[in-house]
Amino acid sequence: MIAIGGIASDIMSEAPSIREFRCGNFGMLVICVMDRYGLQVPDILREMAATTAARGGQAGGLVTLLPDGTGHRCRYVPSKRADVARGLMQRFFAGLWFRSALSWATPPCRMFLGHTRFATSSKPSTNESHPHRFSNPKSVRVWRRGPGGWASAVERFELYVTHNGDFDYWTLFGRVRTQREAGQWLCKVLGATHTIAGCDSVKVAGVMEFLRTQGVWEHALRLAYQLVCTPPFEETIAGKGGDVAGTIRAAAAVADRVFGDFVKTSDLSDPDHVRALAGALSA
Structure with a gap:
């Protein structure tokens, strides 16, 4: 479904120049009731990041809000042959555990905002990466x-x-x-x-x-x-x-x-x- 959505957005949008690189935005809003159905948030986000990485795989980032209102952000620049989606998710969710943020599943909803990019306007470094x-x-x-x-x-x-x-x-x-x-x-x-x-x-x-x-x-x-x-x-x-x-x-x-x-x-x-x-x- 993620791939179908990405393809549909390309088909329905104006045809881009063959010289134009476009980065990828992805996001997810999860209602807590979905947990009853075994929703695997990390796996879905990794699939999203992998799909959008086709529009830019030189760097990636993801942010969410914790129950106390603070943001948890992770930005990742992979090595030459590394998987930006897999590496980003591993670091992102490891950071949540490190911050003892297991209670992040308790709010009525959870928001995730992510991005993968080509180095178009700046070099692929952590500080230059989204979010x-x-x-x-x-x-x-x-x-x-x-x-x-x-x-x-x-x-x-x-x-x-x-x-x-x-x-x-x-x-x-x-x-x-x-x-x-x-x-x-x-x-x-x-x-x-x-x-x-x-x-x-x-x-x-x-x-x-x-x-x-x-x-x-x-x-x-x-x-x-x-x-x-x-x-x-x-x-x-x-x-x-x-x-x-x-x-x-x-x-x-x-x-x-x-x-x-x-x-x-x-x-x-x-x-x-x-x-x-x-x-x-x-x-």
């Missing part, structure tokens, strides 16, 4: 609305991306920037202090992290500051403009407090309440 994560994991306060109303909790935030295609340019503040320039800007705005990969794909992860604000006041205010105030690109790259990140964190702490007080008496289902919240936040 990509721009910033290191961090703790953030997240607001969610449940049956009992709004509630917040400090959660671990980490974002992973796999993708195909090229991300050569990004229009930022009305000017087209190269992906390398975008990477430099994202490092400053997102506060990444480690060395990121040189490929374009990791910048896609950075853009997604920049735009992903739901439930997190700090992320929402960071995005609003960049879109509304539009500080000069060159000054941001140079680290000028003062402690912007510190100011945003302080403002987010105030927003968390104001929002928490407001939702004690309102579920924000009424547009008038939303406008009242905006007034309270700006007061």
Whole structure:
């Protein structure tokens, strides 16, 4: 079935150039009830990786979420004659055991996101391989609305991306920037202090992290500051403009407090309440 699905996607898509290499994305969402039928997740994922390796077998990677919300990622670059699918799965599931993650089977569902690749935009190394994560994991306060109303909790935030295609340019503040320039800007705005990969794909992860604000006041205010105030690109790259990140964190702490007080008496289902919240936040 996996092979049939891969062939069907090729047949129904536009005919690619004979000079074009395309990497392979694969994934799996498992509902816990399937365990009753003896579903062999590692075997299925290995078959998926082996199928997509036809579109790129020089490196592979796989990520899943553990019950505590942390991500478990494995990236693998095989030797010349090694099997990328088999080697990746062996390392990935060995890592789960090493982290004492046997409880990963207890959530109502499990998600797996994987990728195999040719060395097109960058060399086949571990750091250049998918799944990509721009910033290191961090703790953030997240607001969610449940049956009992709004509630917040400090959660671990980490974002992973796999993708195909090229991300050569990004229009930022009305000017087209190269992906390398975008990477430099994202490092400053997102506060990444480690060395990121040189490929374009990791910048896609950075853009997604920049735009992903739901439930997190700090992320929402960071995005609003960049879109509304539009500080000069060159000054941001140079680290000028003062402690912007510190100011945003302080403002987010105030927003968390104001929002928490407001939702004690309102579920924000009424547009008038939303406008009242905006007034309270700006007061």
